[in-house]
Amino acid sequence: MDLKAEDSSTGLASDISLQKLQRMAAELTLPGRFIVRLLNAALEFVTNLLAGVLGSSLVRRHFHLMLSGLVLFGPLLSFWVSKYSIFANSNHYLYRKFLKSTWGWTCTLTGSFVLLLSLSARHPPSLALRHLSRVGLVGLLWWGCRRLLTLLEDAAGTCYEPMAVAQDAQSPASPAQPLLLLHEDQTKASCLRANMLWRGYEVSQDVLILCLCCLLLVEEMCVFGRHLARGKPLQRSPGAPLRLVFLLCAVLLVVWLFLLLCLLAYFPSFPAQQLGGALGYLGWRGLYQGWYRLRPSWGCPGLPGDGLFTTTDTDKQPQ
Template identity: 70%
Template sequence: MDPKTGNSWKGLVSELERFHMIATELKVSGRFLLRPLDAALQMLTNLLARILGSNLVRRHFHLVLSGLVLFGPLLSFWVSKHNIFANSNHFLYRKFLRSTWGWTCILTGSFVLLLSFSACRSVPVSLRHFSRIGLAGLLWWGTRRLLTLLEDAAGSCYEPMPPAQDVQSPAAAAQPPLLLHEDQTKASCLRANLLWRGYEVSQNVLILCLCCLLLLEEISVFGRHLSHEKRQQRSPGAPIRILFLLCVVLLIMWMFLLLCLLANFPNWPSQQLGGALGYLGWRGLYQGWYRLNLRWCCPGLPGEELFITSGSVKEPKRL
C-alpha cells in the first residue's frame, strides 16, 4: 500500500472519530437542555387539559361566548378610535381573520388525527373522527354561500352623485343624491368603490364563534387521553402536546379577535346574527347530529370509542 494513501486514510478515520465525539457531546448537552423544556411542556399541557376538560368550562363556554357577542359592542364607548386594532388593515386581521377556517382546519384536524391514531392505532377510526372537521367545513361553506345569495337579493348598489352647483343647503351637502345600479352583487359593487346598502350577517363573527366552539369541543378530550395513556403506562409524545398547545393558543387568538371586532367595529344586529348562526351550527352538529348512534353518516362525539381498555365496557356518551 502506498504510504501516502495509508496516511490519508488514517487521517480521514481520525476526523470521522472526532466528528462522532462532537456529535455525541452535542446530543448529551441537547438532552440536558431539552429536559426542562419537556417538563415545562408537560406541566403546562396537563394544566390546560384539566381546565378545558372540566365540566364547568365545557358546559358554560357557549354562555361566555354569547355574553361576549351580546355585550362586546358596549366596549366601543371606552375603546380609543386610534388604537392599533381599530385599523382594519392590521396584521392580525389580514393574516388570520381572513383565513380563520384554514388555520382552524389545519391545527384542529392535525390534532384530531394524531390523538385518535395514537389512542386506537386504527386508520378508519381516525378518519371517521377527522370527518367531523370536514362536516363543519361543509356547513361553513354552505352557510357562507347562502348568506351571500341573501345579501345580494336583499341589498342594492348605489353610486353617490355630486350635488348640484346651485344647491347650497347643508342637508343636501351632507346627503348627496344616490344613483341606483341594477344587477350588481355586493362583491362587484364594493370592487367598483360604490355604496352598498342592505341587510347583512357578519360572516367574520359567525366563523369566529363556530371555530371557538369547535376548538373547545375537540381539544377538551385531551385530558381523557392523558388519563388513558397513564392507565396504559405510556406517556404522550411532545408532538401531540405541542399541537394541543397550538390549538389552545388559536382558541385564545380567535376570542381576542372576536373581542377586537365587537369593540372597534360594532355593527348591531349584524354581528349578533352572525354569532347566533355560529352557535346554531355548533348546536346542530355537536349537540345533535354527532350524538346519534354510530353509523356511516354519524362520526360520533370527540373521544368516542377511543379510550377503551381491553376488557372494559364502552364509555357512555357525554352529557
C-alpha cells in the same frame, strides 16, 4: 520488531484520539440534551394544565354561554376603546392574515390534532377517518352558510353610486348632500369593488366563523385530558408531536377569541354581529348537541373520543 512496535503505538494513539473526540462530542451535546429535556418538561406541564382546564365540566358545559355573552355585550367596549389603537385599523396584520383564513387555520390544526390523537390511541385508520369527518362536516356547514348568506344579502340589498351635487353660488354655504344613483344589476361584492355604496340587511360572516371555530376547538380539544388519564395507568405518555399540536390549537383558540373581541369592540355592527354569532351557535348546537349524539345507524361520526378510550386498556397494568 521495530515495525510491529511502531504499528502498535500508532494504533494506540488513534484509539486515544477517537476516545477524546467521543468525549468532546458528548460534552458538546450535553447542553443540547439538557435544553431538549427542559423544553419537553415545559411542554408536558403546559399541555397537562391546558388539558385539565379544557376538560373540566365548567368549560365543557358553559363555554357556549361565555361566548354568547361576549357576542352580546362585547360591542359595549366600543365606548372605552381608543379609535387610534392599532387594532382599530382594518388593515392590521391579524385581520389580513388570520381573519380572512379562519377556517383554513382551524381545519389544518384541528384535523392534525384529531388524526394524531386517533393514531396515538392505536386504533384502526377507519376510526380516525370517522373522527376526521366531523371537521369536514363543519367545513361543509360553513360553506353552505356562506353561500346562503351571500345569496340573501344580494337579494335584500341595493347598490348606490354617490353623485356630488353642484352647489349654487347664491345658496348659503352648507355641505351639499350627495345624490344616490341606483344600480339594480350589482351584487354586494361587485358593488364594493367598484367603490360604491351598498345598503341592505346583512349577517356578519366573520363573527359566524369565529364563533363556530371556537366551539369546534373546545369540543375537539376537551378529550385530551381523557387521553392523558388513559395513558397514566399504562405509564405511557403522549408523544411530543401530539402535545405540540394540542398547544398550537390552544393558542389558536386564544387568537380567535381575541379577534372576536376586537371585531366587537372596534367595529361594532348591531345586529349583524349578533345574528352571525347566533347562526354559529345554532350550527354547533345542531351538530355536536344533536346529530353527533345519535346512533351510528344514522350515519353520524359520533362525539369526540367515541371509540378511542376503552375501559379494557385502562384496566391493564404494565407487567
